[in-house]
Amino acid sequence: MSNITPLPLADWIDAFVEWLTQAEFIFGPLTDFIGYLISGFEWFFGIFPPWLLLLIMVGLTFWFAGRKIGLTVFVLLGLLLIWNLGYWEDMVLTLAIVLTAGVISIVIGVPMGIWMSRSSAVEGAIKPVLDFMQTMPAFVYLIPAVAFFGIGMVPGVVASVIFAMPPTIRFTNLGIRQVPTEIIEASEAFGSTGNQKLFKVQLPMAKTTIMAGINQTIMLALSMVVIASMIGADGLGTAVYFAVGRNDVGGGFEAGLAIVIVAIILDRLTQGIGASKRK
Amino acid sequence: MAKIQVEDLTKVFGKRPSRAIKLLEQGKSKDEILEETGCTVGVNRTSFSVEAGEIFVIMGLSGSGKSTLVRLLNRLIDPTEGSVWVDGDDLARMDDKGLRKIRREKMSMVFQQFGLFPFRTILDNVAYGLEIQGLEEEEKKKKADEALQLVGLGGYGNMYPDELSGGMQQRVGLARALAADTDILLMDEAFSALDPLIRKEMQDELLELQGRMKKTIVFITHDLDEALRLGDRITIMKDGRIVQIGTPEDILQHPADDYVAKFVEDVDRSKVFTAEAVMKRPEVLTIDKDGPRVALQRMKKEGISSLYVTNKDRTLLGIVHADEVSDLVEQGSEDIRSVLHEDVPTVQKDTVVKEMIELLTYKNTPVAVIDEENKIVGIVVRGSVMALLSGKEVSAVE
Numbered sequence: 136m137s138n139i140t141p142l143p144l145a146d147w148i149d150a151f152v153e154w155l156t157q158a159e160f161i162f163g164p165l166t167d168f169i170g171y172l173i174s175g176f177e178w179f180f181g182i183f184p185p186w187l188l189l190l191i192m193v194g195l196t197f198w199f200a201g202r203k204i205g206l207t208v209f210v211l212l213g214l215l216l217i218w219n220l221g222y223w224e225d226m227v228l229t230l231a232i233v234l235t236a237g238v239i240s241i242v243i244g245v246p247m248g249i250w251m252s253r254s255s256a257v258e259g260a261i262k263p264v265l266d267f268m269q270t271m272p273a274f275v276y277l278i279p280a281v282a283f284f285g286i287g288m289v290p291g292v293v294a295s296v297i298f299a300m301p302p303t304i305r306f307t308n309l310g311i312r313q314v315p316t317e318i319i320e321a322s323e324a325f326g327s328t329g330n331q332k333l334f335k336v337q338l339p340m341a342k343t344t345i346m347a348g349i350n351q352t353i354m355l356a357l358s359m360v361v362i363a364s365m366i367g368a369d370g371l372g373t374a375v376y377f378a379v380g381r382n383d384v385g386g387g388f389e390a391g392l393a394i395v396i397v398a399i400i401l402d403r404l405t406q407g408i409g410a411s412k413r414k
Numbered sequence: 415m416a417k418i419q420v421e422d423l424t425k426v427f428g429k430r431p432s433r434a435i436k437l438l439e440q441g442k443s444k445d446e447i448l449e450e451t452g453c454t455v456g457v458n459r460t461s462f463s464v465e466a467g468e469i470f471v472i473m474g475l476s477g478s479g480k481s482t483l484v485r486l487l488n489r490l491i492d493p494t495e496g497s498v499w500v501d502g503d504d505l506a507r508m509d510d511k512g513l514r515k516i517r518r519e520k521m522s523m524v525f526q527q528f529g530l531f532p533f534r535t536i537l538d539n540v541a542y543g544l545e546i547q548g549l550e551e552e553e554k555k556k557k558a559d560e561a562l563q564l565v566g567l568g569g570y571g572n573m574y575p576d577e578l579s580g581g582m583q584q585r586v587g588l589a590r591a592l593a594a595d596t597d598i599l600l601m602d603e604a605f606s607a608l609d610p611l612i613r614k615e616m617q618d619e620l621l622e623l624q625g626r627m628k629k630t631i632v633f634i635t636h637d638l639d640e641a642l643r644l645g646d647r648i649t650i651m652k653d654g655r656i657v658q659i660g661t662p663e664d665i666l667q668h669p670a671d672d673y674v675a676k677f678v679e680d681v682d683r684s685k686v687f688t689a690e691a692v693m694k695r696p697e698v699l700t701i702d703k704d705g706p707r708v709a710l711q712r713m714k715k716e717g718i719s720s721l722y723v724t725n726k727d728r729t730l731l732g733i734v735h736a737d738e739v740s741d742l743v744e745q746g747s748e749d750i751r752s753v754l755h756e757d758v759p760t761v762q763k764d765t766v767v768k769e770m771i772e773l774l775t776y777k778n779t780p781v782a783v784i785d786e787e788n789k790i791v792g793i794v795v796r797g798s799v800m801a802l803l804s805g806k807e808v809s810a811v812e
């Protein structure tokens with residue numbers, strides 16, 4: 136093999152990325168937009184004093200996740216612990232990043248999924264891309280994210296979106312394709328337009344499946360926070376990252392625990408909304 | 415103009431239908447074509463027309479193409495070949511907008527597996543067609559509720575489909591189609607999940623509705639009794655082809671081939687045939703014209719023991735019996751009225767044979783068939799009913 140010249144794949148990609156970064160007119164506004172979203176969430180969470188935000192979060196879990204007393208008590212204690220350990224600010228930052236990534240993933244992913252469900256050709260074209268996005272080590276996404284968006288929260292969100300969006304797309308496609316033929320025919324037989332069929336029948340029928348995809352997306356986005364902290368996305372991830380750098384086992388554990396608590400809350404909340412009974 | 419006109423309609427499922435079509439034209443069978451091309455013939459060159467106000471029943475074994483055929487009628491499935499006209503408009507030439515208009519305003523469908531929307535309440539399910547038609551909320555609710563009442567589910571509007579039994583769900587599907595209030599109803603085994611009692615009730619309801627609203631109904635069923643009860647005409651399908659189209663009596667009396675004959679062999683004929691099909695031309699005595707002697711001679715000639723008596727305009731007055739008439743002759747009286755029995759068994763032309771059997775066994779006289787003006791149009795004797803029930807050809811009024 137040694138006398139075969141290796142393909143200059145890295146050079147090509149560098150060149151491509153170089154060319155892309157010139158497109159400041161795209162990435163400038165995009166960076167601003169994502170930045171606004173993040174600060175919007177931060178600002179929103181900042182309105183409430185911590186104790187009130189805490190109560191709201193406990194209330195939401197109680198309400199949406201099936202009114203389970205045990206879970207509610209756990210959430211209350213967990214959030215009190217985070218507050219007590221001094222990670223409240225970091226948690227709010229993390230939530231802002233995850234929710235921003237989640238919203239962007241949904242806004243792009245659901246329509247993509249719908250598009251995919253309508254044509255087998257589109258499905259065939261997008262599926263391998265999704266596989267690629269998911270099998271690529273998450274770490275790799277940091278590089279283009281930094282190249283296009285610099286350092287900070289925004290590239291963190293961008294990397295999270297790329298890594299976390301595929302389940303939303305897949306599950307939307309799957310959910311719509313799973314609707315029984317006769318139900319689709321019933322809606323067509325009464326003269327529904329494509330949009331009526333989509334909004335009155337397909338999306339409601341696929342709702343549970345789509346919510347399962349969104350749940351996975353949110354969890355994946357949360358799992359990116361530590362990795363994203365390497366490029367300056369602040370929050371709980373940064374606390375873990377620094378603890379690793381300082382070989383601070385105790386501190387790392389505390390921050391890690393905080394992430395786990397947030398993960399459980401987000402998981403139960405998104406699952407609860409997906410399963411919430413009709414009406 | 416026929417309400418629905420179907421010409422040479424063919425549907426082949428599969429990758430290369432054109433080859434299958436060629437083989438069809440060479441007269442190859444469905445199985446052979448499946449083997450050679452991997453294509454399934456759903457419907458094979460069928461032609462027929464459905465008249466306005468008619469209940470047109472499609473029958474056939476499982477897989478014979480009934481559901482496929484009915485889906486071609488509102489183009490839920492695009493035909494491989496052939497055409498469908500609804501009120502003179504060619505469905506194939508219609509753009510999406512035109513097709514939607516037809517589906518909204520002209521035809522609604524009841525599905526074999528119900529096709530209800532599980533996340534909608536029963537009332538909202540029934541209102542779906544009206545919602546698509548763009549009705550106001552109030553109006554929509556009112557009409558949907560009426561349709562639910564009609565199928566006997568008035569109190570269930572706020573429940574969800576999975577809270578209802580299969581039969582009840584099927585009736586919701588029926589209500590949804592009825593609510594849309596279209597001229598044409600396509601009903602794919604619409605009563606198959608109902609228990610016998612409710613099924614009969616629904617059949618009566620449909621016939622009653624039909625009497626009032628004069629819809630055009632294409633009704634698919636597996637059940638021959640149902641077909642005979644509901645159908646103005648019946649189509650029998652086999653392997654995607656139409657084997658026979660005819661009135662219920664046609665199909666029973668003149669089955670086109672062994673397949674149809676097998677289909678109908680176990681049917682309860684007494685529920686299908688009417689007095690009209692078994693009656694004979696009546697020998698009658700005209701009162702004030704014919705006397706007892708004429709009566710006796712006429713009975714002797716025909717070899718019968720009683721005779722119906724009518725006015726000059728054939729209005730039925732009663733019956734006289736041979737023994738009493740001969741007494742009259744011996745007494746030298748001309749007064750036929752003195753031996754006239756006015757209490758006679760009568761039926762209408764459209765009374766089914768089953769309802770006459772008791773009359774026939776009860777008294778040993780033939781049953782008189784009369785029209786709306788009480789005029790005699792025929793008589794039914796035991797012999798012809800026996801012949802009919804045993805499957806023999808009966809000649810109608812000679």
Ligand SMILES: Nc1ncnc2c1ncn2[C@@H]1O[C@H](COP(=O)(O)OP(=O)(O)OP(=O)(O)O)[C@@H](O)[C@H]1O
Nearest residue numbers: 427454455456474475476477478479480481482483
């Ligand atoms: N979507 C489809 N793809 C391929 N083949 C089909 C499809 N739909 C129906 N067929 C085939 O077409 C033929 C007719 O099916 P169809 O559903 O019309 O029968 P049916 O008379 O309604 O039967 P049943 O009484 O069981 O409802 C069958 O051989 C079936 O396998």
Ligand SMILES: [Mg+2]
Nearest residue numbers: 480481482526
């Ligand atoms: Mg069928």
